[in-house]
Amino acid sequence: MGMYQMFPLLAISLIVYAVLTLTGAVGSADVPWYDVIFIELPMVSGDTWEVTWGDVFLVASIGLLFVELLRSTKTGSESIMNHALSVVVFVIALLLFIIVQGFGNSVFFLFMSMTFLDFMAGFIVTTVTARRDLAVGGVAGG
Numbered sequence: 316m317g318m319y320q321m322f323p324l325l326a327i328s329l330i331v332y333a334v335l336t337l338t339g340a341v342g343s344a345d346v347p348w349y350d351v352i353f354i355e356l357p358m359v360s361g362d363t364w365e366v367t368w369g370d371v372f373l374v375a376s377i378g379l380l381f382v383e384l385l386r387s388t389k390t391g392s393e394s395i396m397n398h399a400l401s402v403v404v405f406v407i408a409l410l411l412f413i414i415v416q417g418f419g420n421s422v423f424f425l426f427m428s429m430t431f432l433d434f435m436a437g438f439i440v441t442t443v444t445a446r447r448d449l450a451v452g453g454v455a456g457g
Contacts, residue, residue, distance in 0.1 A: 320386065320393035323401040324379040325430050329408055332372065332426065336417040349422045369422035380429045387437040390444055398441060401434035 334340070335348045349369030356364040386397065408427040411418040 320389070320391075321396040321400060323397055323404050323433065324383050325376065325401070325426075325433055326404050328372070328376040328379055328426060329404055329430070332418075332423065333411070347417065347420075349420070373422060373425055376426050376429055380433055383433045384436055387433075387440045388444075390441070394437075394441065398434060398437040401430065401437055405430040405434050 340348070349367060349372060351368050353366045353368050353371050356366065358364055383401070387394070405427070408423075408430045412423055412427050413419075
């Protein structure tokens with residue numbers, strides 16, 4: 316179970332995005348995979364909501380971010396390692412966004428923002444928890 320706690324879940328999204336983008340497995344030369352329409356839903360208003368694979372990717376990544384935020388409330392060495400690996404995921408995402416063709420778009424930018432929020436939230440929660448533990452320990456010990 317310790318390995319599961321250390322592994323940053325947003326790394327799964329990063330790997331999926333990279334594989335789909337670099338292999339060109341879905342989509343075409345004219346339309347990248349994240350712009351391909353997944354489903355068209357008629358709305359009561361008369362509009363048609365076109366859900367793309369990029370939208371599906373972002374919703375799935377938001378779900379993983381939610382789990383990561385819940386996991387960030389735990390303390391321990393696995394949690395600290397998770398935060399450190401989350402920084403690595405963010406740095407990789409940032410470099411891909413800046414350097415690699417196919418990653419400089421809004422879908423990946425929003426995903427990269429999620430990786431930033433993941434590691435920042437993790438470190439903030441860990442810091443606040445450590446302060447609280449020190450304060451409680453100081454009161455109990457004194």
